[in-house]
Amino acid sequence: MKSKIDLSGMWEFCLDGDKKGMEQEFYNRHFSDTIALPGTTSEAKKGGRREKREIGYLTEPYHFEGYAWYGREVEVKDYQPGDQVILKLERTRKSYVWIDGVFVGSRESFCTSHIYDLTAYLMQGRGHLSVMISNVDYKAPGGHMTSPDTQTNWNGILGEISLRVYRGVRLKDVFAESCWKKRQLKIAVNAAVDDKISQFYAKLAVSLCKKGESVDWFCESVPVQLTAGANEITHTFDLKGQNEPEGWNEYTPVLYEMRVEISGETSGGTYADEKKICIGFRDLTTDERSFYLNGQPLLLRGKHDGMIFPLTGYAPMDVQSWEKVFLTAKDYGINHYRFHTCCPPEAAFVAADEVGMYLEPELPFWGTIVAEGEPEYDKTRQEFLKQEGYDILREYGNHPSFLLFSLGNELWGNPKVLDEILGDYKAVDRRHWYVQGSNNFQFVPTVLVNDDFFCGVRFSKERLFRGSYAMCDAPQGHVQVKRPEMEYSYDDKIRPAQKAEMESGVGEIEIQFGTGTKKVKAEGKEELIPHIPVVSHEIGQYETYPDYREIEKYTGVLVPENLKIFKERLEQAGMVHMAQKFFQASGKLAVQCYKRELETAFKSRELAGFQILDLQDFTGQGTALVGILNAFMENKGLITADDWRSFCSDCVLMLSFPSFVYEEGMEFSYRVLFSNMNPAELKDARIVVTMQNKVTGERMRNETERMHFTQTRLSEYADGTFRIPECGVPQVYEVHVEIEGSSIENSYEIYAFPKCHSKLGDVVNILRQKADTLPVITDRYEELKRAVAEGRKVLFFGTGIRDAYAMIGTYCTDFWCYPMFASISESMNRPKPVGTMGLYIRSEHPALAEFVTEEYETPQWWDIVTEEKNAILDGTDIEPIVWVIDNFARNHRLGLIYEAKVDNGSVLFCQPDLLHKDEIAAKWLFYSLYQYAASERFVPEQTMEPGQIEKMYG
Structure with missing residues (x-):
């Protein structure tokens, strides 16, 4: 790259809510205001304040939908004929671009950069740039990329806004596929050569150094012949015998800076371009039950994310902000983010690469995909969504943190079409695990040929592998309807020991669909037994009462009118004095429910991962305060991160027992189970179980022999009993289990009553x-x-x-x-x-x-x-x-x-x-x-x- 021109700052601006600007040629300097970019119209308080108070989600007082026009003069000061000038708008909505009133083109991606080649439009390297951004009339609704429940349907331009100037040759895209086991690196380069250069001989040079170091430990070049226009170059580099790379994972997120350069000479001079990207070496494999990363078993401990950021109304575009988010999640035992019908910006992938977080972007869609000729077929929409997937893979696919990819949320339609889309993606990019979508087909799920794993909540009406469900999706889960105990497992629900009779299910059924309902055709089939890893979808969803003290935290573009209204209603009911007590009490119950839910997941050998909904509150869809963290990713005071990790981390030591309530003289019998996904060995240690009266301090103790603990999905280590002592009054006992000398521990409270005859x-x-x-x-x-x-x-x-x-x-x-x-x-x-x-x-x-x-x-x-x-x-x-x-x-x-x-x-x-x-x-x-x-x-x-x-x- 010859140079880069930052276009951030003040731009000319005008709103066009009536969408008349095209016919009135607003692109010819029809501007009446100014605005700072990057940013949104809401941040700039453009368009007049609305007084409407939203109740189902946060209120955006300066909400605007329509066309917004942005303009400025641009100049490439050292411009030379033959220079390629590329405009980058990192993240926006539908964009339309003009130079000096001449239309350049339009782009529509929600998830990736809008790139425009301005070379043929800038006269002498200067001109007036007009950009119109539309946040209406989308080809697809956009999922949580545009929803008022999450990001808001903002209008603006975010992230990098720049002109990039290239001389002779430009590296458009670099595809890097690492193979850790074979110690190989496959490179595919898309190079654009100036039309005035018919052909020239050059070299493709690739070098690697460990991030943070300056010395290359690998450098190799190969000759290439380039011609005018687009050039595709592929080469596989063998790294054996070099300083062989370390593998990337959550424990050792080792990154390598890869420098790719094309350079060569012609009669017109020397031409070169260079790209630097960070890569990690990883291999992804599966068997019938498990994921493997670089040969090590992997349990996905995930959370849902709709990119809720109430101060801005959009996801941050800087790495530091995302690092803070991911490190907070890791502090609560999370190693995986599933982005619900959305894709985060580049900064999120960079941050995840660095901290070791496994990401699953998802196509921005929550709806129906069918074949041509079927009801609800929309060719324009489906082609847009499929291209969006290709663009996501192209722009973010090099990141080692980009581990999984989903076609959308709770999709319906034609399984064959979904399978074909998966197959097309895998044909061009095998660096990720692919899935047809999250909880597709709900009551009548299916596994597709190209699914690398399955993500859902049931395999039939009764084969449930989640702890809670809405009443409209009944039957409900074991956390909701069973007496509290700690023995439950999903193993027989996921892969039954005996084949069960299936209900016919043929005909039209009504299902919950998004925030509404939908009638779909359900066809009978034989019992579904999966032969790929199974991930449970959106587990939890245990609501807490609002903490009205949070209202004052909303100092940005979104106002919590919903919370204010709820508080006003509570005042009218004469119970506002109870608000904080209700919050604490409901929150403590929710924590207990999450503990039961999560330990059930860890006790289920047939489960390869889970995705909580959610670690943090969800501010929309009626206002779903389901998190132990608030919408700002701050602890709500219901449980500490240390205590949460006792039942949500890579090492979860658990007791299995049938009841929390006992009479004196009864036996409290337990089994010790250990889900240990940490590759580090724990040597010469023993398990200690104690039962202590919380009032008197009286304590009983059981312990095992010393042993070695190695990485195992789930192991049973000991059985034991404690006899409930005689007591004159009801008692509470804390039963504590730990691996002595480590931080691995867990605890439960049981309740003992005297015989009361x-x-x-x-x-x-x-x-x-x-x-x-x-x-x-x-x-x-x-x-x-x-x-x-x-x-x-x-x-x-x-x-x-x-x-x-x-x-x-x-x-x-x-x-x-x-x-x-x-x-x-x-x-x-x-x-x-x-x-x-x-x-x-x-x-x-x-x-x-x-x-x-x-x-x-x-x-x-x-x-x-x-x-x-x-x-x-x-x-x-x-x-x-x-x-x-x-x-x-x-x-x-x-x-x-x-x-x-x-x-x-x-x-x-x-x-x-x-x-x-x-x-x-x-x-x-x-x-x-x-x-x-x-x-x-x-x-x-x-x-x-x-x-x-x-x-x-x-």
Whole structure:
């Protein structure tokens, strides 16, 4: 390259919302304003402020859609005839370019640079450059590249804006394919030669040095003959016998700077061009179950990413910002990013190369791909998307971090067409693992010939390998519907030991599609048994309540009007004082759900990876606050990075056990499992398991013999038991497992209860006395009515509550977010999600003195809350002892256990039917509530009118 001219700075500018600029020739210096580039119209606050408040995603006050015109004078100062002048717009929308009013061309890629050859248009190396950017009328919708749920549909030009000047010859593209095992490097060069040069002899020189060093350890040149126009040159270099390269991976992200030069002489002089790129040496292979990187097994510990950056509304274009993002994710055990219907900019690949992160860009599409002649066929759209894939492979394919490539998200249509596209991509570039898409065909998945792996959530309606699902996609997952335990595995769901009968499934079915629904044709097939690695798609999605303290963090182009509206609604419901408590309690429950979800994945030998949705909050699609980090990738205070890594990292030491709840004298039996994907050996160490009373400190210990731990997908190392000691009151024990002398550890809390037969017997004997000084225990409204009229104390079980005042209970927190999936379920005529988010428990309240609990929901509550009817207390000032946390869309005041003065009496309301539950935790809660109701401490502060009670329970 002869020179590079930076075009960043102030440009002439005008908006064209009516899209009249083409016919009115705006490209002929029709500019009325200025703007700084790189940047967006929203950042520059162009187009007038909108007052609309969005509720399903963040609000962009200066949102603009239409045409925006940008112009400036350009000059190549040392211009010589024969120079090639190339314009680069690194990232933009649809672009159109003119020089001095003469149309040069247009480009449409969402994901790659827009390159224009201006050589034939610049007279004497100078002229007026006009660029029109359109963010409307796309050939394809753009997925999360253009969605208001994520990046926003911005208008502008980002990243590098430059003129590059070449003399005689230009290296357009360099394709580098490394083979670590064979110690080879294949180079394919696309060179453009000036039309005035008919041909010349030159040399192609390739040199390598380790990044950060200045000494070449490999340098070789080969002769080439170039002709005018485009030239394709390929050559394979053998590196054996040289200073052989180190392999690239997450542990040793060793990069090599490769310098490619073409140089030669003609009668017109010497011509040369050079490109420098960073490469890493890696080989990608698979077997039926696993990925292998340079021969080492690889487990993908991934996260979804929609490139949410609320301060700018677009993904950063600098390496430093992306390094911060990736290093934060690595601190939480993540080694893989799946970009949902989007592709990050060059800076992200550079940063991932350097820190060792495995990237999966995805075509910007969420829809249907079919063959010509089929319904929904759109030739223009499909050709655009296919070309977008070629462009992504060309521009970013040299990066070792570019490990996987997907055709889109939850696609439908013709599998044969998808397979052909995969085959075409693999024919030109085998440097990546390819997949037909993420969770394609949903209820009727298929594996294609050209799939290198499978990414989905089920292999049939019942063969689920994810822990949670929306109600509209029922059945739901084990984290949502099974009593909490730590034994579950997906192995038999992924590759069943016995072949199961398949449902026919023939005909038209209605599915969730994006944020809406779609009717598709589903054809019956034999049971699908995969013979390629399986990755679970968008696992988790456990929602937390909003943390309204985050509102002040939004100081950029996007405003959290959605969060402000939710807070205003909470204020109107009289519960804003509970916001922070709801956030903490729901968040702690979500963390427990994620722990169960992730450990199930690590315990599943048949699973080759997972992709969490998400490590961070998702600000759109109804506002899905599913992260343990906020939208700014900051810790929300729910769990530390160290604790999160105990169940999400390359080394996860786990206990497998059947229950979290025990009676004294029972045995807590466990197995020790270790998913160890770190290639480093751990020698002469032993596993230690302890069980410690969290109040008394009493401790029991088991340990193994010393042994060596090597890289293994999953191993079972020991079985053990602890006998639950006798205890006078309920207890909490921490069960801790560690590899002694290392940082590898994990812990669980289990709940132990004394045998309560004698305690309950005392209560029964007291009840038989029916003394007027003792509380009445009943679940009948008429008996309650008489008792309060007489001024009695009552322990009332509200199982007969009217449906209009009831909300069915569930243990798990809400999936994704209630507004989005409630509307989808409604449109599909399927049950709505429950939509609650766990419990906030006033754990120090005397009503719970004989129980054992945190302020948030833990497993001993499962039998108590599941399928019970919680009370809707809207319009009252009741502050429940145990709140059920409703979602931000409904804001019901929900009570599981509450108290009130009613008429002349006092009532302790308990919605669960503890009278007829046999589980030990339920019995102890019954005992604790009765002891409180019978005590002098039972003096309710709030009042409920008898008429209100009659409406609810009468």
